[in-house]
Amino acid sequence: MGNSVESKYWVGFDLGGTKMLATVFSEGFEILAQEKAKTKAQQGSDVVLDRIIKAITKACETAAVQPSDIKGIGVGCPGPLDLNKGVILTAPNLGWENVKLKATLEKAFGCPTVIANDVDAGLYGEYHFGAARKARCALGVFPGTGIGGACVYEGHLIRGKVNSCFEIGHIQVQPEGRLCGCGRRGCLETVASRLAIAAEAAKAAFRGEAPHLLEEAGTDLSKIKSNALARSIQAGDTAIENIVRTAARRLGVAVAGVVNLLAPDVVVLGGGLVEAMPDLFAGEVKEAIDAQAMETFSQAVKVVPAKLGDDAVVMGAAALADDMVEEAAESS
């Protein structure tokens, strides 16, 4: 066990496709300093690894923390990963392969490092510090460009043998449905992701059914972001409201299936769409669960928006670093 007189700091890191966030935490998980940077993935993994190290170093300086006082680093990153070896196997968004994130950071900072899928880290953050605190079983569902899923069951993230799992976005919900980015048909992502919603919304705008959206964002999918959808609904584009509610309901029916399997206490909804329209999403998902899950499970489950926003991943990653250090101490 560590010496309790000594200072303990945790570092949580969120490595995204376009930006990164380093955060230094006190032993009690107060945020002491944060450092943001652009990922610039196209410059290659070596350059980005350097930038990660610099961002952590900078955050430590701001917090007046010696790197030698960091007890553990947790990193949330896109997958697929080798969780055991701490390697990003491939990251289509980043264009990388076999990036030894754990080994690199352990060498740079001399402290144990754990990596996790970013969705898993985000839910773990909500479980320890946010909307899913003290849940026996918490589901996380994060509709964005795709749809991320995660589950904390009796204190631990559900995971695969080597990599993360809980790929709720690729459950088939329509037997003869639309083609998905994964190559299969009818995945949940084809009906309830931001991309699927934006495509429906663009059609409505093109047909003249959504004048406010057409004025703000036109018919270009890349411009139909979550906030544009939310504003168009508020301004009175009922066609857009129908599209978003239908997608949220379909998401809810898929979540109801998972509720029937795992009987969670809480479903945490997060991501840009939910942040822009929290009541709409929580309401539709809860209604779908009430309609489609077995009563004994639907009565026991709450549906809530995530609380931690952009800090969820770094907080969860830091909590995973704490777990790792504690487990190592217990087994030594």
Next chain:
Amino acid sequence: MGNSVESKYWVGFDLGGTKMLATVFSEGFEILAQEKAKTKAQQGSDVVLDRIIKAITKACETAAVQPSDIKGIGVGCPGPLDLNKGVILTAPNLGWENVKLKATLEKAFGCPTVIANDVDAGLYGEYHFGAARKARCALGVFPGTGIGGACVYEGHLIRGKVNSCFEIGHIQVQPEGRLCGCGRRGCLETVASRLAIAAEAAKAAFRGEAPHLLEEAGTDLSKIKSNALARSIQAGDTAIENIVRTAARRLGVAVAGVVNLLAPDVVVLGGGLVEAMPDLFAGEVKEAIDAQAMETFSQAVKVVPAKLGDDAVVMGAAALADDMVEEAAESS
């Protein structure tokens, strides 16, 4: 911790709607004696509780085991249950409510008793002694009149706070599907249970498309049992083969969704339909997983028929009794 010189015996009990099975196990889980009896549920729970006690007592006599040497009793029974209190809350098949199974058996035999959902107990038996041995994550799928599901994850059955969960049969697979016994539409049970298959088969027989089935079982659903379906396929009723393969494939697509969530090592298929047609079911389910689950998960999962047959529930229940006694010893 117990005195290892002392003899230890476990009792596993399978309480079904029509019959019951008591089994006495050695400490190393060899079957020493079994006692079967009819449940006769219509006589009421008090009479049946007496019959349960008699069956266990008789099995102990056959095994020459003193009831005082039983270290623990495990009972697999239909739900919904209060797992913590050891009570059958309601058992539609048995016509019971609030049956204090745990308290009754603890009083009768003076040893700790644990109850479990029968599907959970069956998979736990396969996990410890049968087709899912040493799996990090094992799914159990048991198509019968309904479709039972269970999951052992890192050594423990996934369960709800109070009752069992993993109700795979009530995941919605067809948005505007057939009415299910649960009152909802399009549940997996409406397309892949024995009852759903029998109804399709009866129609085919009625239309003259399945002469062998018509001759053996007629068009009465209650006579179109799993073995009748298997014999009709073997005799050349291709219409029946198509019906069963379609149902098995749909089962597989639903299982593929769960594979995407939990990344199991093994999927164990059991129940009467699978026992009658193990290769057909394992083959179709594996093909559906290969087609519908993400490659990293589908490559890692085996699909196998259950091995323990009618002994799965009693073996799993006895293993749960062992766990309970060990946990109590560790925490004391």
